[in-house]
Amino acid sequence: MQTSSTLFEKVWADHVVVPETADTPAVLYIDLHIIHEVTSPQAFSVLREKGLPVRRPDLTLPTLDHSTPTTPVSSFKDLLVAGEGAANQVRQMEQNCREFGLDLLGYGSGKRGIVHVIGPELGATQPGKTIVCGDSHSSTHGAFGALAFGIGTTEVGHVLATQCLLQRKPKTLAVDIDGRLPDGVYAKDLILAIIGRIGVDGGTGHVIEYRGEAISALDMEARMTICNMSIEGGARAGLIAPDDTTVDYLHGRERAPQGADWDAAVSRWQKLRTDDGAAFDKSTSINASALSPMVTFGTNPGMVVAIDEAVPTGSDASFRKALDYMQVESGKPMTANAVDVVFVGSCTNGRLSDIEEAARVLEGRSVAKGVRMMVVPGSEQVKAAAEARGLDRIIAAAGAEWREAGCSMCIGMNGDIAKPGQLSVSTSNRNFEGRQGVGARTVLASPATAAASAIAGHVADPRKFL
Amino acid sequence: MNPVRHIAGRSVVLPTRDIDTDQIIAARFLTTTSREGLGEHLFHDLRRNKDGSRNEEFVLNRPDSDSCTILVAGKNFGCGSSREHAPWALLDYGFKAVISSEIADIFRNNALKNGLVAIVVDDDTHAWLLENPGAALGIDVESATLTLPDGRTIGFELDKFARYCLIEGLDQLGFLQQHIDRIERFEESRPWTP
Numbered sequence: 001m002q003t004s005s006t007l008f009e010k011v012w013a014d015h016v017v018v019p020e021t022a023d024t025p026a027v028l029y030i031d032l033h034i035i036h037e038v039t040s041p042q043a044f045s046v047l048r049e050k051g052l053p054v055r056r057p058d059l060t061l062p063t064l065d066h067s068t069p070t071t072p073v074s075s076f077k078d079l080l081v082a083g084e085g086a087a088n089q090v091r092q093m094e095q096n097c098r099e100f101g102l103d104l105l106g107y108g109s110g111k112r113g114i115v116h117v118i119g120p121e122l123g124a125t126q127p128g129k130t131i132v133c134g135d136s137h138s139s140t141h142g143a144f145g146a147l148a149f150g151i152g153t154t155e156v157g158h159v160l161a162t163q164c165l166l167q168r169k170p171k172t173l174a175v176d177i178d179g180r181l182p183d184g185v186y187a188k189d190l191i192l193a194i195i196g197r198i199g200v201d202g203g204t205g206h207v208i209e210y211r212g213e214a215i216s217a218l219d220m221e222a223r224m225t226i227c228n229m230s231i232e233g234g235a236r237a238g239l240i241a242p243d244d245t246t247v248d249y250l251h252g253r254e255r256a257p258q259g260a261d262w263d264a265a266v267s268r269w270q271k272l273r274t275d276d277g278a279a280f281d282k283s284t285s286i287n288a289s290a291l292s293p294m295v296t297f298g299t300n301p302g303m304v305v306a307i308d309e310a311v312p313t314g315s316d317a318s319f320r321k322a323l324d325y326m327q328v329e330s331g332k333p334m335t336a337n338a339v340d341v342v343f344v345g346s347c348t349n350g351r352l353s354d355i356e357e358a359a360r361v362l363e364g365r366s367v368a369k370g371v372r373m374m375v376v377p378g379s380e381q382v383k384a385a386a387e388a389r390g391l392d393r394i395i396a397a398a399g400a401e402w403r404e405a406g407c408s409m410c411i412g413m414n415g416d417i418a419k420p421g422q423l424s425v426s427t428s429n430r431n432f433e434g435r436q437g438v439g440a441r442t443v444l445a446s447p448a449t450a451a452a453s454a455i456a457g458h459v460a461d462p463r464k465f466l
Numbered sequence: 467m468n469p470v471r472h473i474a475g476r477s478v479v480l481p482t483r484d485i486d487t488d489q490i491i492a493a494r495f496l497t498t499t500s501r502e503g504l505g506e507h508l509f510h511d512l513r514r515n516k517d518g519s520r521n522e523e524f525v526l527n528r529p530d531s532d533s534c535t536i537l538v539a540g541k542n543f544g545c546g547s548s549r550e551h552a553p554w555a556l557l558d559y560g561f562k563a564v565i566s567s568e569i570a571d572i573f574r575n576n577a578l579k580n581g582l583v584a585i586v587v588d589d590d591t592h593a594w595l596l597e598n599p600g601a602a603l604g605i606d607v608e609s610a611t612l613t614l615p616d617g618r619t620i621g622f623e624l625d626k627f628a629r630y631c632l633i634e635g636l637d638q639l640g641f642l643q644q645h646i647d648r649i650e651r652f653e654e655s656r657p658w659t660p
């Protein structure tokens with residue numbers, strides 16, 4: 001008898017080298033390992049101590065993104081902009097890659113960028129693969145029907161040495177999304193609404209599969225935005241079944257299969273979908289048609305509110321502490337809050353379509369006085385593509401800064417930070433206390449909402465600017 | 467990793483829920499290439515006031531917290547990033563265990579791999595622990611039990627393999643390497659692996 005399985009179960013089963021037992025986790029094979037300068041140095045130290053090589057340099061994709069400055073880097077001195085520690089990490093990464101025979105997409109490659117932006121744009125991210133990286137937003141790659149999740153540094157060492165991980169099989173959660181996103185409402189708004197619904201721990205122990213009409217209608221970049229924030233709902237991974245949109249996106253990309261291999265790959269990918277009748281451990285649904293642009297009002301990504309609704313009231317201590325920190329009032333909409341800094345970028349919203357959406361709002365308008373707006377492309381390729389379309393000029397003409405590729409204000413490791421007390425409307429994925437600088441107050445939003453807020457000088461509804 | 471079989475210590479309580487990895491160790495302290503010395507920056511922004519001075523109110527800064535080795539935290543502790551610097555910082559500071567009613571997946575995984583015993587207890591036990599800071603607790607890894615000061619023991623779930631690794635001080639890389647033959651055969655069986 002043929003049993004029906006979910007997409008996740010198919011990809012999982014395809015990579016089990018040694019099955020799990022009650023006593024031991026499964027040994028799971030990894031097809032693509034992306035590494036960066038912040039969470040890998042200690043793993044290379046372990047290899048060095050044990051005298052081990054990197055098992056599959058061909059399946060390892062190293063780049064520099066987390067701590068790199070987003071001002072142009074033409075010399076080592078420029079690297080020091082971000083501080084001695086960051087410069088040291090970059091130097092160390094370059095040396096580790098040389099020593100272990102890895103092809104680093106670093107400065108001068110034209111292909112450097114955020115780990116979760118370059119994997120897909122190179123075509124290295126493909127349906128059915130297992131993909132890991134020492135960054136929790138590895139779930140981004142799930143948009144292609146790959147099983148992708150974040151790992152710690154010890155595990156980075158495991159994959160470097162054996163190309164495998166020890167894993168317990170997670171549970172599954174189906175999120176069905178009907179309807180179509182209205183104008184001015186984007187993938188970012190949808191995923192914020194989903195996290196608001198399930199809570200920041202709603203997906204703990206689960207892999208999410210996003211399905212339904214609203215998902216099918218999204219392009220690949222929007223799907224990446226959705227899967228990217230799975231971790232904000234507590235899930236380790238988020239998946240979307242591959243379809244024609246996925247195949248079209250990958251066709252012709254430099255690391256995608258070519259020729260006869262391509263045809264074979266496409267026919268394998270077409271089988272990667274959840275069978276009718278396959279059971280999930282949990283499920284939930286949401287309607288996209290009724291959504292408004294969403295923003296966060298608190299200090300975790302589950303504290304979200306529609307832009308045209310009042311911030312809710314809550315009584316528990318954590319809720320009050322969050323509102324205190326944010327200097328936000330219950331009962332008033334978020335649009336009542338003045339903005340100091342606006343950031344468009346990150347692996348959530350630093351792709352070409354995101355920059356286009358921001359530019360569409362900025363075109364022919366000016367950033368409000370006293371507001372600093374930074375637009376940071378997710379990769380060097382995104383930067384070049386945006387410039388080829390003249391988006392950099394629209395952005396600069398509006399008075400915003402157009403910068404070099406990197407994680408930038410998403411994590412604030414490289415000197416790109418907001419000052420204490422400043423309010424930042426950010427297209428990144430985390431609004432934790434201090435994430436964008438000590439005392440910085442972060443409001444998560446879509447690129448259109450971020451750009452609208454920069455122009456208005458307060459948190460603003462992008463639908464008024466379209 | 468050194469074997470971890472039994473932990474006896476007093477608790478310090480941080481009742482806030484959803485304490486994320488950025489609060490445990492802020493990103494600006496991640497520009498290191500080693501594992502050592504992160505304890506100094508543990509909970510940095512909670513331990514210090516806005517002007518950089520010591521926040522005497524913060525629980526870890528109170529004199530009676532000094533010798534505590536077990537952290538009792540609010541629900542969903544360790545949510546956020548995969549940075550292993552979070553458990554490294556807790557260990558470097560002197561913590562040996564973290565107890566909550568829910569602990570984020572990746573953090574828990576990372577913690578156990580480094581010998582920081584991260585355990586999830588039922589809501590009632592959690593509530594009791596939150597209300598009784600400074601309690602003298604015992605954690606037995608082998609039997610997966612927590613002993614309260616009145617002698618009551620409470621079981622908790624701990625993956626058998628994680629338990630075995632803690633007790634033996636086993637390096638999981640060594641375990642993976644034992645399977646290298648099967649890994650090779652797997653690679654050969656999948657011609658399409660790029």
Ligand code: SF4
Pocket residue numbers: 065066114115116135136137346347348406407410411428429
């Ligand atoms: S942009 Fe932010 S979340 Fe994404 S990889 Fe960089 S630091 Fe991590």
